Amino acid sequence: MTTEQINKEVEKRRTFAIISHPDAGKTTLTEKLLLFGGAIRLAGTVKGRKAAKFATSDWMEIEKQRGISVTSSVMQFDYSGKRINILDTPGHQDFSEDTYRTLTAADSAVMLIDSAKGVEAQTKKLFQVCRMRGIPIFTFINKLDREGRDPFDLMEELEEVLGIRSYPMNWPIGQGRALKGVYDRRQSRIELFNGDDHSTISVEDVKGYDDPLVEKVAGEHLYKQLREELELLEVAGDAFDMEKVSRGELTPVFFGSAVNNFGVQTFLDNFLKLAPPPTPRKSETGVVTPEEPKFSGYVFKIQANMNPAHRDRIAFLRIVSGKFERGMSVKHVRVGKEIKLSQPQQFLAQDRDIVEDAYPGDIIGLFDPGIFRIGDTLAEKSDITFNELPVFSPEIFAKVVVKNALKHKQYQKGIDQLTEEGTIQVFRTIGFEDTILGVVGQLQFEVFEYRMKHEYGVDVALQRQPFQFARWVVGEHVDPTKFRVNSILCHDKNDNYVALFESEYAMRTAIERNEKLQFLETAP
Numbered sequence: 001m002t003t004e005q006i007n008k009e010v011e012k013r014r015t016f017a018i019i020s021h022p023d024a025g026k027t028t029l030t031e032k033l034l035l036f037g038g039a040i041r042l043a044g045t046v047k048g049r050k051a052a053k054f055a056t057s058d059w060m061e062i063e064k065q066r067g068i069s070v071t072s073s074v075m076q077f078d079y080s081g082k083r084i085n086i087l088d089t090p091g092h093q094d095f096s097e098d099t100y101r102t103l104t105a106a107d108s109a110v111m112l113i114d115s116a117k118g119v120e121a122q123t124k125k126l127f128q129v130c131r132m133r134g135i136p137i138f139t140f141i142n143k144l145d146r147e148g149r150d151p152f153d154l155m156e157e158l159e160e161v162l163g164i165r166s167y168p169m170n171w172p173i174g175q176g177r178a179l180k181g182v183y184d185r186r187q188s189r190i191e192l193f194n195g196d197d198h199s200t201i202s203v204e205d206v207k208g209y210d211d212p213l214v215e216k217v218a219g220e221h222l223y224k225q226l227r228e229e230l231e232l233l234e235v236a237g238d239a240f241d242m243e244k245v246s247r248g249e250l251t252p253v254f255f256g257s258a259v260n261n262f263g264v265q266t267f268l269d270n271f272l273k274l275a276p277p278p279t280p281r282k283s284e285t286g287v288v289t290p291e292e293p294k295f296s297g298y299v300f301k302i303q304a305n306m307n308p309a310h311r312d313r314i315a316f317l318r319i320v321s322g323k324f325e326r327g328m329s330v331k332h333v334r335v336g337k338e339i340k341l342s343q344p345q346q347f348l349a350q351d352r353d354i355v356e357d358a359y360p361g362d363i364i365g366l367f368d369p370g371i372f373r374i375g376d377t378l379a380e381k382s383d384i385t386f387n388e389l390p391v392f393s394p395e396i397f398a399k400v401v402v403k404n405a406l407k408h409k410q411y412q413k414g415i416d417q418l419t420e421e422g423t424i425q426v427f428r429t430i431g432f433e434d435t436i437l438g439v440v441g442q443l444q445f446e447v448f449e450y451r452m453k454h455e456y457g458v459d460v461a462l463q464r465q466p467f468q469f470a471r472w473v474v475g476e477h478v479d480p481t482k483f484r485v486n487s488i489l490c491h492d493k494n495d496n497y498v499a500l501f502e503s504e505y506a507m508r509t510a511i512e513r514n515e516k517l518q519f520l521e522t523a524p
């Protein structure tokens with residue numbers, strides 16, 4: 001494979017994640033995007049996700065009982081000469097470190113916001129991970145067909161809550177019942193929303209917003225408002241600056257209504273033009289670019305028993321460089337062994353297809369008989385080690401008590417494996433040697449309890465602890481006695497110091513009292 005051929009494939013690809021708060025319309029938007037790719041067969045599957053997954057991926061009782069999905073998928077489709085990979089970020093109660101880790105496999109993010117609700121809690125958390133990585137973020141403000149907030153208010157909120165400037169690519173002409181359409185600022189055209197029959201939506205080229213057609217469409221009152229708003233944007237708004245977009249400092253904003261398929265295609269077309277093709281990744285020996293002819297990639301997620309018909313684990317690998325071919329031999333760098341990748345899978349909504357070849361930006365699922373860990377690197381004849389996956393700070397904590405002490409060996413095995421999969425983080429309190437589990441989402445505790453019992457035969461009880469924050473403590477002379485007020489000092493699995501705090505106040509106090517120490521949000 002020549003660099004030129006790989007370049008061609010890389011240039012074609014866009015790999016992104018949609019970040020949003022539950023109910024903003026992520027499923028709906030994903031479904032519409034897949035429709036553009038001609039993947040109509042899947043639309044029902046995705047839309048009916050809540051019900052359909054119930055039936056098809058009942059890999060665990062918890063999932064059935066709660067009617068939610070613990071699994072998350074990667075969807076691939078072709079559109080307009082591009083190959084698009086959408087990474088689904090689990091939300092709702094199944095929010096977990098997996099959700100964060102998935103973002104490390106994306107080259108850009110689409111932030112979906114409900115126009116009535118603005119920036120919500122989960123969006124904020126996910127945004128911060130994207131910010132940490134410095135990836136471009138595109139914003140889709142959804143549900144324009146409903147009464148929502150003032151668009152200027154929403155822009156202000158992006159700036160104040162998230163600290164990101166915005167550039168509206170289009171601007172609503174009315175809202176809710178009065179929605180007439182959007183004015184496309186970049187391409188000087190209007191997209192009409194037909195409120196009576198949502199299926200007919202037309203696009204008209206205009207000569208700027210002075211064009212009589214704009215006034216005709218908007219009506220006298222809305223037109224006056226539109227003019228004023230667009231003038232204000234021109235005078236007081238940010239200019240479009242592609243470099244700032246690339247650095248994640250300026251977000252292009254699109255208004256639309258996913259359920260009515262309004263503004264979605266315009267969004268997709270622009271997104272594909274502006275979003276980056278697969279980007280390089282950092283390794284311990286320097287940056288690895290996608291054009292590098294030798295294959296490399298890293299595992300960002302491990303999923304157990306995804307399909308009840310096969311009791312297997314699937315390791316999700318993001319390809320960083322080179323060409324992947326089915327059956328190829330690669331080096332499993334951590335264990336220092338060659339392995340043959342014979343059953344790779346690619347994901348299309350619920351379906352799993354065997355993949356013959358794949359390129360940077362693609363995600364493949366590897367059959368895992370228990371040899372992979374989160375963060376593992378696979379590389380063709382080389383010793384690259386990617387370090388893209390930070391250990392994220394957990395937010396919910398519980399002490400583990402084993403009900404039957406004789407099962408200690410199985411318990412340890414379970415703890416080790418579930419830590420490797422990234423289901424839980426384990427901390428040992430200094431002095432007491434208690435085991436405390438840390439997670440990002442409550443469901444991870446339920447998964448832990450369930451799997452301990454059903455896979456390892458160990459009954460455990462979890463006692464919730466009042467801590468809310470974890471920080472890795474780095475420096476000389478870490479003194480456990482200084483972590484006694486509403487906090488506790490522990491070791492993580494690599495014997496790093498980690499302090500758990502009950503409140504932000506307790507954390508601030510500890511930081512002030514330990515001036516010489518560093519408090520890190522991700523593991524050192």
Ligand code: G4P
Pocket residue numbers: 020021022023024025026027028029142143144145146256257258259260
């Ligand atoms: P999520 O994956 O982000 O959780 O959201 P989802 O797509 O399931 O959408 C949440 C609800 O918002 C759905 O309604 C969906 O139809 C609705 N929705 C999505 N986009 C728009 C939009 O542009 N305008 C309006 N008015 N609603 C929108 P639901 O009643 O919960 O479900 P359903 O019975 O309609 O499927």
